[in-house]
Amino acid sequence: xxxxxxxxxxxxxxxxxxxxxxxxxxxxxxxxxxxxxxxxxxxxxxxxxxxxxxxxxxxxxxxxxxxxxxxxxxxxxxxxxxxxxxxxxxxxxxxxxxxxxxxxxxxxxxxxxxxxxxxxxxxxxxxxxxxxxxxxxxxxxxxxxxxxxxxxxxxxxxxxxxxxxxxxxxxxxxxxxxxxxxxxxxxxxxxxxxxxxxxxxxxxxxxxxxxxxxxxxxxxxxxxxxxxx
Amino acid sequence: xxxxxxxxxxxxxxxxxxxxxxxxxxxxxxxxxxxxxxxxxxxxxxxxxxxxxxxxxxxxxxxxxxxxxxxxxxxxxxxxxxxxxxxxxxxxxxxxxxxxxxxxxxxxxxxxxxxxxxxxxxxxxxxxxxxxxxxxxxxxxxxxxxxxxxxxxxxxxxxxxxxxxxxxxxxxxxxxxxxxxxxxxxxxxxxxxxxxxxxxxxxxxxxxxxxxxxxxxxxxxxxxxxxxxxxxxxxxxxxxxxxxxxxxxxxxxxxxxxxxxxxxxxxxxxxxxxxxxxxxxxxxxxxxxxxxxxxxxxxxxx
Ligand SMILES: Nc1ncnc2c1ncn2[C@@H]1O[C@H](COP(=O)(O)OP(=O)(O)O)[C@@H](O)[C@H]1O
Ligand SMILES: [Mg+2]
Numbered sequence: 001x002x003x004x005x006x007x008x009x010x011x012x013x014x015x016x017x018x019x020x021x022x023x024x025x026x027x028x029x030x031x032x033x034x035x036x037x038x039x040x041x042x043x044x045x046x047x048x049x050x051x052x053x054x055x056x057x058x059x060x061x062x063x064x065x066x067x068x069x070x071x072x073x074x075x076x077x078x079x080x081x082x083x084x085x086x087x088x089x090x091x092x093x094x095x096x097x098x099x100x101x102x103x104x105x106x107x108x109x110x111x112x113x114x115x116x117x118x119x120x121x122x123x124x125x126x127x128x129x130x131x132x133x134x135x136x137x138x139x140x141x142x143x144x145x146x147x148x149x150x151x152x153x154x155x156x157x158x159x160x161x162x163x164x165x166x167x168x169x170x171x172x173x174x175x176x177x178x179x180x181x182x183x184x185x186x187x188x189x190x191x192x193x194x195x196x197x198x199x200x201x202x203x204x205x206x207x208x209x210x211x212x213x214x215x216x217x218x219x220x221x222x223x224x225x226x227x228x229x
Numbered sequence: 230x231x232x233x234x235x236x237x238x239x240x241x242x243x244x245x246x247x248x249x250x251x252x253x254x255x256x257x258x259x260x261x262x263x264x265x266x267x268x269x270x271x272x273x274x275x276x277x278x279x280x281x282x283x284x285x286x287x288x289x290x291x292x293x294x295x296x297x298x299x300x301x302x303x304x305x306x307x308x309x310x311x312x313x314x315x316x317x318x319x320x321x322x323x324x325x326x327x328x329x330x331x332x333x334x335x336x337x338x339x340x341x342x343x344x345x346x347x348x349x350x351x352x353x354x355x356x357x358x359x360x361x362x363x364x365x366x367x368x369x370x371x372x373x374x375x376x377x378x379x380x381x382x383x384x385x386x387x388x389x390x391x392x393x394x395x396x397x398x399x400x401x402x403x404x405x406x407x408x409x410x411x412x413x414x415x416x417x418x419x420x421x422x423x424x425x426x427x428x429x430x431x432x433x434x435x436x437x438x439x440x441x442x443x444x445x446x447x448x449x450x451x452x453x454x455x456x457x458x459x460x461x462x463x464x465x466x467x468x469x470x471x472x473x474x475x476x477x478x479x480x481x482x483x484x485x486x487x488x489x490x491x492x493x494x495x496x497x498x499x500x501x502x503x504x505x506x507x508x509x510x511x512x513x514x515x516x517x518x519x520x521x522x523x524x525x526x527x528x529x530x531x
Contacts, residue, residue: 104445
């Protein structure tokens, strides 16, 4: 599903590469935690998967395609296969829950009938029934993140990228979000999520990829947050 | 492509940036109005040129008894000289279109008609008026060919080109027209700059939407379309105002105010307005559209 082949990313203004010779493979259907201190290169790793950045050296493969060879006009179509969730939710404040999710389908030209059918379905999957007509400021942080996850999942992507999705949430709410991501993973979606939250990682016991200063320092299946002995 | 969705986004955008939209509409209207005005003036000048150049002729005045030009030192023109001039003129066809000979008697008759109620008519004798060849050229700009062939030849007092007088007048109009066009172009540049800036502001104020659109895989076309349509709508609105002003200029200023006082010349017709109006509309939309397009390419990257 995802293959990093000796990937180095050096931002133009930086001295030290954000990622240094990282090679890693993620299979279809996996649930992967990306851990490491702030500035270790987690977001860069995820942006490379989304083709928001290009590697300075090496190549990134997603769904059988080498992203370096993906022409600009194909990028939007590529991104339709990937759902994305961020720490800051990125919802439109003047749209309701339903409208926020529908927006993602409208802007890729889906027909109205299709939108009217799938939006209520996905809102049920993420547990937002009854809150369809609220605006983001009438929702809790956890509920807002559920809207963002619904929007990421409504197109049934094969891959879900989550950059610190629980970073703004309290531990109790985070557990609910993790259970939701786990469910989506069990429905067949590959999930890659970065996090700071050791409790979550320790609890879930899934594959852990650890970065430190741009280096891959650990790749462990059924790992925990701290170093393995 | 969902037309209703795009339409609602455009409507939203136009209302959100109402002051900016108004500024664009007004600037487009003013600059296109000037542009259309310059084109109308140009059409007017060309109408007048057609009208006047069709009437102008080259006059070859022949020596009469009292002429004191150097080429008239031999006295009045002789029959042989007269015939030679006619033969030479005939040989200049097709440049020479028509040749009309006006004798002293004809000249006297015309003079009397022209100044019928004036005391001047009584004081001029037939022998004081020169006989002449009046020549129409198929290409009035080739006056020099005739002038060099006949000016200074014995029996020819003077070669006159009415066109030279008209040319001075048209050069003046041409200058005005160039100034109007230069101001119009300057205003169009200002319009482009304003649209570029408006698009930057619009792209910035909607960066949340556009970043989400990119995230979920909306195509560039879909992301930029509402912005492009907004620019095109504002430009079209401005162009329509400008066209309205142009129609008023032609229908009221030219036809009702100016034309009645200057009946000796012809004025630009509605056909000019009919081609200038679409030129204005298309110029406005293309200019705004491409200004928006190139700005957005920079600010709304994938
Ligand atoms: N757009 C950018 N331009 C320049 N440097 C960047 C950019 N994004 C991240 N970096 C740098 O790259 C390194 C890794 O950052 P990031 O991938 O955001 O780490 P993390 O998400 O683990 O906190 C940091 O040193 C950061 O300053
Ligand atoms: Mg980060």
